[in-house]
Amino acid sequence: xxxxxxxxxxxxxxxxxxxxxxxxxxxxxxxxxxxxxxxxxxxxxxxxxxxxxxxxxxxxxxxxxxxxxxxxxxxxxxxxxxxxxxxxxxxxxxxxxxxxxxxxxxxxxxxxxxxxxxxxxxxxxxxxxxxxxxxxxxxxxxxxxxxxxxxxxxxxxxxxxxxxxxxxxxxxxxxxxxxxxxxxxxxxxxxxxxxxxxxxxxxxxxxxxxxxxxxxxxxxxxxxxxxxxxxxxxxxx
Amino acid sequence: xxxxxxxxxxxxxxxxxxxxxxxxxxxxxxxxxxxxxxxxxxxxxxxxxxxxxxxxxxxxxxxxxxxxxxxxxxxxxxxxxxxxxxxxxxxxxxxxxxxxxxxxxxxxxxxxxxxxxxxxxxxxxxxxxxxxxxxxxxxxxxxxxxxxxxxxxxxxxxxxxxxxxxxxxxxxxxxxxxxxxxxxxxxxxxxxxxxxxxxxxxxxxxxxxxxxxxxxxxxxxxxxxxxxxxxxxxxxxxxxxxxxxxxxxxxxxxxxxxxxxxxxxxxxxxxxxxxxxxxxxxxxxxxxxxxxxxxxxxx
Numbered sequence: 305x306x307x308x309x310x311x312x313x314x315x316x317x318x319x320x321x322x323x324x325x326x327x328x329x330x331x332x333x334x335x336x337x338x339x340x341x342x343x344x345x346x347x348x349x350x351x352x353x354x355x356x357x358x359x360x361x362x363x364x365x366x367x368x369x370x371x372x373x374x375x376x377x378x379x380x381x382x383x384x385x386x387x388x389x390x391x392x393x394x395x396x397x398x399x400x401x402x403x404x405x406x407x408x409x410x411x412x413x414x415x416x417x418x419x420x421x422x423x424x425x426x427x428x429x430x431x432x433x434x435x436x437x438x439x440x441x442x443x444x445x446x447x448x449x450x451x452x453x454x455x456x457x458x459x460x461x462x463x464x465x466x467x468x469x470x471x472x473x474x475x476x477x478x479x480x481x482x483x484x485x486x487x488x489x490x491x492x493x494x495x496x497x498x499x500x501x502x503x504x505x506x507x508x509x510x511x512x513x514x515x516x517x518x519x520x521x522x523x524x525x526x527x528x529x530x531x532x533x534x535x536x537x538x539x540x541x
Numbered sequence: 542x543x544x545x546x547x548x549x550x551x552x553x554x555x556x557x558x559x560x561x562x563x564x565x566x567x568x569x570x571x572x573x574x575x576x577x578x579x580x581x582x583x584x585x586x587x588x589x590x591x592x593x594x595x596x597x598x599x600x601x602x603x604x605x606x607x608x609x610x611x612x613x614x615x616x617x618x619x620x621x622x623x624x625x626x627x628x629x630x631x632x633x634x635x636x637x638x639x640x641x642x643x644x645x646x647x648x649x650x651x652x653x654x655x656x657x658x659x660x661x662x663x664x665x666x667x668x669x670x671x672x673x674x675x676x677x678x679x680x681x682x683x684x685x686x687x688x689x690x691x692x693x694x695x696x697x698x699x700x701x702x703x704x705x706x707x708x709x710x711x712x713x714x715x716x717x718x719x720x721x722x723x724x725x726x727x728x729x730x731x732x733x734x735x736x737x738x739x740x741x742x743x744x745x746x747x748x749x750x751x752x753x754x755x756x757x758x759x760x761x762x763x764x765x766x767x768x769x770x771x772x773x774x775x776x777x778x779x780x781x782x783x784x785x786x787x788x789x790x791x792x793x794x795x796x797x798x799x800x801x802x803x804x805x806x807x808x809x810x811x812x813x814x815x816x817x818x819x820x821x822x823x824x825x826x827x828x829x830x831x832x833x834x835x836x837x838x839x840x
Contacts, residue, residue: 362724385730397725399718410714411729452729 310337313490314359314460319367319377321351321358328354330514331367336460336507341482341491343505343522347537350511352494353394356462359492360384360391371460386413390458390489394465396449400438404429404448407437411452422451425481443474450481460490467497479503498536502526510535543682548801550680554689554758556797557696561751562774563781563789564703565624565744571720571784572740574639575632578646580748580774582653584767586623587749588756589657591616592666606671617749624745628738650768657764665763668756675760688757695754699747700790707786712739720784773800776816780823782830791831795819 314336321329329351336342344352358365361381369376376384385391399407408422408429423430426447432440437448446466453461466482467475479500485491486504495501501508505522518525518535526532562584569577595612602608631649635641674691677684707713715736719726726733748767755770756762773796781792799819800812807815823830 360728362728380732381724381727382730382732385728391728393725393728397722397728399721399725401721402714402718406714409711410718410726410731413730 310339312336313338313372314492315368315370316355316359317368317370319355319358319365319369321354321363321365323354323363328514329358332358332511332514332516334509334516334519336490336492338490340506341486341493341504342507342509343501344492344494344509344511345501345536346511351514352511353464355511356391356464356492356494359462360389388457388459390453390456390461392449392453392461392463392466394468394494396442396445398437398440398445398448400436403434403436404440405433407448408451408455411455413456417455418457419455421484422454425454425484426451443470443477446470446474446478447481450478450485454481454485458489460492461485462492464494465496466493467495467500475500498526498532544805546681546683547685548805549798550683550685550689550693552798552801553794554692554797555801556794557692558751558754558758558770559774559777559797560696560790560793561699561747561754562770563777563793564699564786565740565747566774567778567781567784567786567789568716568720568740569744570778572716572723573632573636573737575642576639576646577632577744578643578771579627579649579653580646580744581650581767581771582627583620583624583745583748584752584755584770585653585657585762585764586745587616587620587752588668588762588766589616589661589666589752590619590749591753591756592668592762595669605669606673609669609671613753616753617746620745620749620752621742622745624748625738625742627745628741632741633734633737650771654764654768661764663764665761665766668760668762670757670760674757688754692754692758695750696790696793699750700786703743703747703786706743712736716740773816776820778830780820780830782832785830785832788830788832 312335317333319329319332320327332351332355344355346352354363357363359369359376361376361379361384365377367377371387371389374387376387399410402410428444429447429451432444437445440448450466463482466478470478475497482491482493482504493505501522508520508522508525509516510518512535562580566577566580569575591612594615595608598615599608599611602611627649631645632642635645670688674688676687678687707717715726715731715733719733719736723733751770752767755766759766777789777792777796780796781788796816796819800816803815804810804812
């Protein structure tokens, strides 16, 4: 279903998820090409976050989720992550009772975690290493959440609404960090800010009511305001 | 003044046992959301394991102190093994099925009492300890039984070791993070189930220590000793705050002292009622307890 010629890194085929009696994902099928950013778009509540959680095994999945030749569906979350799948969750989910340094230490997976890169992008985190994460601002928490993913060499990174609730100046910082991430790994990005999507994404997949309704080049989509309005019910940034 | 001092030290000794039981309960609930009603069985394993080993395995050791220490070590190992097995065999298949967990742990507790009664009989067994523990030490005019010091010292040592474990080790870090949000711990690539088994084993050791100390405190071990201590340990966990070891330590001291003072200065038996009243007040004024974290919400 991918519109580009790049090699497919990850593919979802006929993925169904039921949550509390609701059929949230209803046969989601799309490919994520290797390298760059693929944006996963859609209105609120169409199943974007559930799709990321399904890939990660945080919800029960029917269907196929393949990373390269590995079938991820049915695998426990920690094993999926060990296949070098990184995750930046929607609500940051930083451990507020731990210090910044402890949050990062917990996320170490590789023998040589990339602290140089983390502190190059977020020097504030080095200065606040001993500070309890519960006392950080929203922007700083997002830095910790992204830094946890940056520490390890991931094949694919699932990033869920990284700019949600951030001030405009911080949105630019986060977008810059994601640009750097995209140079290192493949990113599947859920994002409502279409300006950020235009800046980062090569491909776009649009969900509606638990199904894929569009897949293709991101910029081509964003250059068609009437299609964006139809699919996402928003104006183009 | 000497009576007050005696009550205080005795209360601290009782609080030490409450803390040892509550710390495991609190960690298990905080990390796994499991309300472990079978925790009393681990206390019984510790006390009966120690008693049994001193009679059947280490009875040839002449020194009462070494016989007691070797037997207690056996009891603690048994406590850890039984607790880890309970987690692996009975609790693990029931994650996220909280009603079934409650039924299984309540059933296990009742079955365990019946098993112990069936094997060893309903009568309490005399618990042999080094003679020094039956002697007293005069402090400020009060004759304090020596075992109270041991109970307090052991609980303090366990508190320090638990804090060091939680603050200085990677597994401690995983447990602290897991108490807050265990799904996110898994999303970082960590097999949180290993931490579950470890927490059960740690809780089993702490409960077994409480079992040994209850034998020292009461001079006997009985099939239902664990159950009566467990009820107050649950109250301590709620007052201290689920998932907080420090909160459990403070609450254990408060509950035990309140019990001692009200039983003596009020009337015998009223202490238990006052403790339940205290639980109600804390729940109304501070539902998370003294130091409770938000737990169990992110499975």
